[in-house]
Amino acid sequence: MEGETAYTAWDLILGAGLVVQIVMLLLVLASVVSWVIIYVKSRQMVATARAEAAFSGLYHQARDLDQLVANVNRQDAAAASGSASVLRSGYRQFQRLRDEGLPLPDLREAGRRAMRVAMSEEVDRLDSSLAILAVISSSAPFVGLFGTVWGIMNSFQNIGATGQATLAVVAPGIAEALIATAFGLAAAIPSVIGYNMLTRRVEHHQTRLENFMDDLTGVLERQVRS
Structure with a gap:
């Protein structure tokens, strides 16, 4: 129809008020940060799984702990695993105190205390930066909601200024409000999914290290008795 104006999403973003534009910019930055963290931590988790697989192969092939430690130290992939760190800490402590x-x-x-410290350091390394994802996933919808409320307030102000409640008067404010909501959800959804998936993998890795620590304690005790 004649007189109608079509707005693209980009037109609405550029035409939004300063406050709503700042909200959108903050949400875009939060989204970029969350994707970077998800990418970096996912690669870290993959490298950790490969290192643990390499260590597991050596662990089941070794005849005794002396051979295992020597084999692990010769293979970079296995030496970088959390299990190798637990092994080195427990083995050194047992050897030193047994000699005393x-x-x-x-x-x-x-x-066990030495192995627990090594395990905690490994879990902390994998868990680092995940708190940022939690903050983004919980706060982004509310930041977007703030932009939404501000856009609706602008619509009511336009109605008061013009004395008309036509679609042409309220549409721009409502549209920018909805875009702010969309930006908030776009930042929050990947963050919460990434946080839940990565946290679950960290917990699985921690459980694996705890089981290995229990198994290694028994092996070390048998070696002391022999």
Whole structure:
């Protein structure tokens, strides 16, 4: 129809008020940050899984811990695994304290304490930056909602200024409000999915390290008794 004006999404973004534009910019930056974190941490998780697979192969092939430590130190992929870090920490502690004549219960506790520290450092390394995803996923919808409310307020102000409640008067404000909502959801949805998936993988890795620590404690105790 004659007199109608078509607005593209880009026109509405450029024509939005300063506050709504700032909200959109913040949400775009948050979305970029979340995608970078998801990409980097996903690659880190893949590298961790490969390192653990390499270590697992050596662990099941070794005749004793001395051979295992030597084989792990010769293979870079296995040496970079969290299990290798746990092994080195527990093995060194057991060896050092056994030479000092410490009784077995004290050896066990000291060894597990050293392995627990190594495991915590590994989990902290994988868990770093995931809190940022949690913040983005929880706050982005509310930031977008703020832009939505501001856009609707502009629509009401236009109605008051013109004295008319026609579509041409309220449409731009409503449209920019909805775009702000879309920006908020676009930033939040990948963040919450990425956070949940990555957190679950970290928890799975932690459980694996805890099981390995229990198994290694038994092996070290048998070696002390022998």
